[in-house]
Amino acid sequence: MNNQQIAVIGAGTAGLALATLLGRQGHTVTVIERAKALTTVGAGILLQPSGVGVLSEIGCLDHMLQYGHRVDALYGWTQSGRTIMQVKYAHLNEERDIFGLGIHRTALCHVLGTALAEVPHKRWFGCEVKSIAQNGNTTQVTFHEDGKEHCEEFDAVIVANGSASQLRPQSLVRYDRQYPWGAMWLIRPLTDQVASLNKPHLQQRYAGSAVMLGILPTGCIPHETESPLVSMFWSVPVASMPAWQSDNFDLGGWKSQVENLWPEVSPLISGIKSARELLPATYRDVIMSRWGVGRIGVIGDAAHAMSPQLGQGANMALLDASALARAVDVSSDWDGVWERFHSERSGSIRFYQGMSRLLTPLFQSSIPGAGFVRDLALPVSHLIPWLRRQMAETVSGRKQKWL
Numbered sequence: 001m002n003n004q005q006i007a008v009i010g011a012g013t014a015g016l017a018l019a020t021l022l023g024r025q026g027h028t029v030t031v032i033e034r035a036k037a038l039t040t041v042g043a044g045i046l047l048q049p050s051g052v053g054v055l056s057e058i059g060c061l062d063h064m065l066q067y068g069h070r071v072d073a074l075y076g077w078t079q080s081g082r083t084i085m086q087v088k089y090a091h092l093n094e095e096r097d098i099f100g101l102g103i104h105r106t107a108l109c110h111v112l113g114t115a116l117a118e119v120p121h122k123r124w125f126g127c128e129v130k131s132i133a134q135n136g137n138t139t140q141v142t143f144h145e146d147g148k149e150h151c152e153e154f155d156a157v158i159v160a161n162g163s164a165s166q167l168r169p170q171s172l173v174r175y176d177r178q179y180p181w182g183a184m185w186l187i188r189p190l191t192d193q194v195a196s197l198n199k200p201h202l203q204q205r206y207a208g209s210a211v212m213l214g215i216l217p218t219g220c221i222p223h224e225t226e227s228p229l230v231s232m233f234w235s236v237p238v239a240s241m242p243a244w245q246s247d248n249f250d251l252g253g254w255k256s257q258v259e260n261l262w263p264e265v266s267p268l269i270s271g272i273k274s275a276r277e278l279l280p281a282t283y284r285d286v287i288m289s290r291w292g293v294g295r296i297g298v299i300g301d302a303a304h305a306m307s308p309q310l311g312q313g314a315n316m317a318l319l320d321a322s323a324l325a326r327a328v329d330v331s332s333d334w335d336g337v338w339e340r341f342h343s344e345r346s347g348s349i350r351f352y353q354g355m356s357r358l359l360t361p362l363f364q365s366s367i368p369g370a371g372f373v374r375d376l377a378l379p380v381s382h383l384i385p386w387l388r389r390q391m392a393e394t395v396s397g398r399k400q401k402w403l
């Protein structure tokens with residue numbers, strides 16, 4: 001399609017990547033973001049090899065490598081040290097170097113924002129979009145800036161405003177709920193005291209399905225810290241999160257539990273004075289029948305939020321952006337865009353949504369026996385080369401269908 005006026009709502013992973021790719025095609029892109037600036041929020045994100053491929057396509061992989069921490073494998077152990085999960089990207093048996101990246105959300109947005117800055121576009125930050133309405137061949141976006149309401153028209157609008165989006169067309173939403181479990185997270189410098197955790201791996205420890213501790217090398221934050229960071233995730237039911245904000249929280253009891261589960265993590269948590277230093281993260285499970293109708297499309301977490309068990313959130317946001325930009329490039333109208341986007345992305349999105357829903361209770365639930373089933377079944381997959389490869393394909397974000 002020739003020059004279209006396109007609004008991209010949300011300057012997260014999906015929105016920044018898409019705006020860059022559409023801007024390069026010559027479209028007039030306006031990025032509308034609620035936050036006033038891309039500030040330091042969030043913790044570690046695991047970017048899988050397929051997402052790393054999109055960074056390469058955008059031309060910002062070398063920049064991202066300045067901040068990210070290479071990840072080659074995912075490991076999970078029981079408290080007694082038995083290996084339950086062992087997925088190496090090397091199991092893909094490819095000649096080229098395949099790796100993931102542990103990266104801080106701020107670094108990811110900074111690098112994508114720098115790529116976008118090189119492309120002509122409009123940037124309306126500090127503007128919260130309240131509604132989108134389609135009117136013939138135009139789409140009206142109503143937003144608030146400093147308490148004032150504004151309304152602007154575009155040829156099309158792409159909703160990329162994250163998992164809690166209220167802007168995705170409700171007629172396409174089939175399912176939208178919060179997962180009952182989430183995580184408390186902490187980010188700390190990767191000092192010599194925790195040198196044993198400094199590995200190119202996502203590492204997890206489990207005790208049944210109700211206890212899980214994760215460690216992800218997270219690289220550094222642009223203009224803030226040159227020294228590498230590490231993110232720690234502690235699985236909790238969402239219902240228990242308010243207790244972490246209370247003065248009566250048993251911090252000592254929690255620290256002992258962590259130290260028993262994984263003694264090497266002790267120096268990371270020893271300096272914690274209040275449970276409020278850990279921040280809560282919740283996840284949604286969102287299913288849509290399609291991701292575009294008329295002149296409105298939806299990508300990233302807004303389109304298919306899922307639990308982070310397979311580490312696909314930012315990855316799928318990048319894959320969506322790449323696929324949608326391609327669809328816009330080769331289609332003659334917006335119906336054609338959604339058709340192409342759907343046919344390229346639906347297999348992968350359906351697979352990862354199904355897999356996340358299937359696996360999450362094995363890692364985060366109080367279902368009796370769920371951890372036992374996981375501890376019995378997953379190690380078998382390391383012994384069978386075909387299964388080993390399927391696991392690596394799955395984690396790397398490249399699966400397009402179940403078989």
Ligand SMILES: Cc1cc2nc3c(=O)[nH]c(=O)nc-3n(C[C@H](O)[C@H](O)[C@H](O)COP(=O)(O)OP(=O)(O)OC[C@H]3O[C@@H](n4cnc5c(N)ncnc54)[C@H](O)[C@@H]3O)c2cc1C
Nearest residue numbers: 010012013014033034042043129161162300301313314317
């Ligand atoms: C503040 C924050 C912290 C996060 N921290 C982590 C983390 O530590 N680890 C992790 O794995 N994942 C984290 N995530 C999620 C992760 O970034 C996403 O799963 C992934 O990058 C997919 O990106 P996305 O672009 O679809 O959505 P998001 O990254 O959620 O981006 C959505 C953007 O839309 C903006 N927005 C929302 N509503 C409106 C509106 N009405 N009008 C205008 N703008 C709007 C938001 O401010 C945000 O910038 C975080 C997300 C956010 C927003």
